[in-house]
Amino acid sequence: MMKQFVAQELSQQIKGNYPHIQYPSFLYAKVVNVKELSGKYEVTLKILDKNKQMDSRFPEIPKVVSNIKICRNDVAVVALLYGEMNPYIIGRCI
Numbered sequence: 430m431m432k433q434f435v436a437q438e439l440s441q442q443i444k445g446n447y448p449h450i451q452y453p454s455f456l457y458a459k460v461v462n463v464k465e466l467s468g469k470y471e472v473t474l475k476i477l478d479k480n481k482q483m484d485s486r487f488p489e490i491p492k493v494v495s496n497i498k499i500c501r502n503d504v505a506v507v508a509l510l511y512g513e514m515n516p517y518i519i520g521r522c523i
Contacts, residue, residue: 449512457481457522460503461489470495474516490516
């Protein structure tokens with residue numbers, strides 16, 4: 430019973446105070462859609478797991494702006510800054 434209480438309390442503390450450690454800082458993301466806007470690229474991303482399979486925990490993320498040239502169906506490496514769902518594209522994954 431004590432073990433369950435500690436696990437539940439720890440889970441609540443992480444969600445409330447440290448949401449940025451729930452998920453990895455860097456993730457794979459598949460580029461679902463791309464629109465070029467005056468030298469920048471506005472993309473829609475779908476987060477992938479470590480095996481590069483669709484991760485159902487994350488919805489598609491639209492309107493991510495990057496200056497890195499990226500094409501539809503590319504796999505990008507993204508950073509989730511401070512645990513927020515605001516990805517920053519680091520580059521393309523080969």
